[in-house]
Amino acid sequence: MSDPADPRDAADTADTADTADTASTANTTDATASSHNATDQQATVPSTDAEILLCIDITAERCDEALDDEITWTLIELGVQNLERQDDETWSELVEEPRPRARGAVRWRIHRLPTEDPDDAIADAFRAALPDDERLEIVVWRRDVTGYRTAWRDYFKPARVSDRVVVHPPWDRPTGALAAGAELIEIDPGMAFGTGTHETTRLCVAALDPLVASGRTRVLDVGCGSGILAIAAVRLGATEALGVDIDPDATREARRNAQVNGVGDRCAFETGSIERTEGTWELVIANILPHVLRSMSRELRARVAPGGHLLLSGILASEAPLIEQVFSEAPFRHVGTERLGDWTSVLLVREP
Numbered sequence: 001m002s003d004p005a006d007p008r009d010a011a012d013t014a015d016t017a018d019t020a021d022t023a024s025t026a027n028t029t030d031a032t033a034s035s036h037n038a039t040d041q042q043a044t045v046p047s048t049d050a051e052i053l054l055c056i057d058i059t060a061e062r063c064d065e066a067l068d069d070e071i072t073w074t075l076i077e078l079g080v081q082n083l084e085r086q087d088d089e090t091w092s093e094l095v096e097e098p099r100p101r102a103r104g105a106v107r108w109r110i111h112r113l114p115t116e117d118p119d120d121a122i123a124d125a126f127r128a129a130l131p132d133d134e135r136l137e138i139v140v141w142r143r144d145v146t147g148y149r150t151a152w153r154d155y156f157k158p159a160r161v162s163d164r165v166v167v168h169p170p171w172d173r174p175t176g177a178l179a180a181g182a183e184l185i186e187i188d189p190g191m192a193f194g195t196g197t198h199e200t201t202r203l204c205v206a207a208l209d210p211l212v213a214s215g216r217t218r219v220l221d222v223g224c225g226s227g228i229l230a231i232a233a234v235r236l237g238a239t240e241a242l243g244v245d246i247d248p249d250a251t252r253e254a255r256r257n258a259q260v261n262g263v264g265d266r267c268a269f270e271t272g273s274i275e276r277t278e279g280t281w282e283l284v285i286a287n288i289l290p291h292v293l294r295s296m297s298r299e300l301r302a303r304v305a306p307g308g309h310l311l312l313s314g315i316l317a318s319e320a321p322l323i324e325q326v327f328s329e330a331p332f333r334h335v336g337t338e339r340l341g342d343w344t345s346v347l348l349v350r351e352p
């Protein structure tokens, strides 16, 4: 049994509901959930055969930058995973109406697998670890995610994700002729993030082509998910790629996907974070949430070889200026920021 007094237990993997690929489904539940209070949600949890996730909502009313940073960094330092942060800009009226919190409030939501620990004890443990501030409210509730793990399959269709790359699931292989030079990549993300169709992934795949065209490029993919970026990099010309991910399901799926796509001998995947890697790489890619990118900025920059590139994605347009600033300190230079929908990718070069 986990220790209810230790909020780090929230790092338990509960890997579906917070991935952007499944976000539409997950957010639909948010919309449903938002019309109930937390007690209602607990009372309506089905008792049999249901897949239940524990949600820990930390809401800061009238949140200012200092409190925002303090909470975010405390949660990062606690090693909390499966964390979503939402503020006025990321709140979506499409899926969260009625609005679940007051204007100016920031909400962090943590998903974890339920344990025998009482919800009150979990809330108390977070309360003890976080700043003592009257604006903070912590609510622990349960969410029925039965069927979510596979619901995304209905929406995963073959898609052209860049000029040259077409991805498709194993159960829907395109039959028509491909354009000259096109690369067809089969991806089954399983439990991992990365069908290739999300804007954050598309931005990376589009950037890959010119970056790896020389055919001499070695690529490090931090937060590899299904392996889509490492596989696409090699198929587009990179010599080799190493992917790392803290989620063991992801590295397992990535290995399998690399084999299926005929690049298993040039792609390696390891479970863990960037600390597991050493040396430098001509191209380092990381498509991860901005607060995680910031927390590993020193290591990400250190892994880029002189003259090499750093490609960051997973960044909402409103957050791009901060990421550009954090990462473009010498010897790095900001090359450009690309946008697709609400998302951006930031490309930097390390001066030789």
Ligand SMILES: C[S@@+](CC[C@H](N)C(=O)[O-])C[C@H]1O[C@@H](n2cnc3c(N)ncnc32)[C@H](O)[C@@H]1O
Pocket: 020, 192, 193, 194, 195, 196, 200, 201, 204, 222, 223, 224, 225, 226, 227, 228, 229, 244, 245, 246, 247, 250, 272, 273, 274, 287, 288, 289, 292, 314
């Ligand atoms: C948005 S997904 C990106 C997947 C894939 N690279 C793509 O572009 O579609 C982010 C991935 O980063 C992983 N991740 C989160 N924090 C991490 C960390 N500190 N170190 C390594 N991987 C991390 C998650 O498990 C997830 O698989």
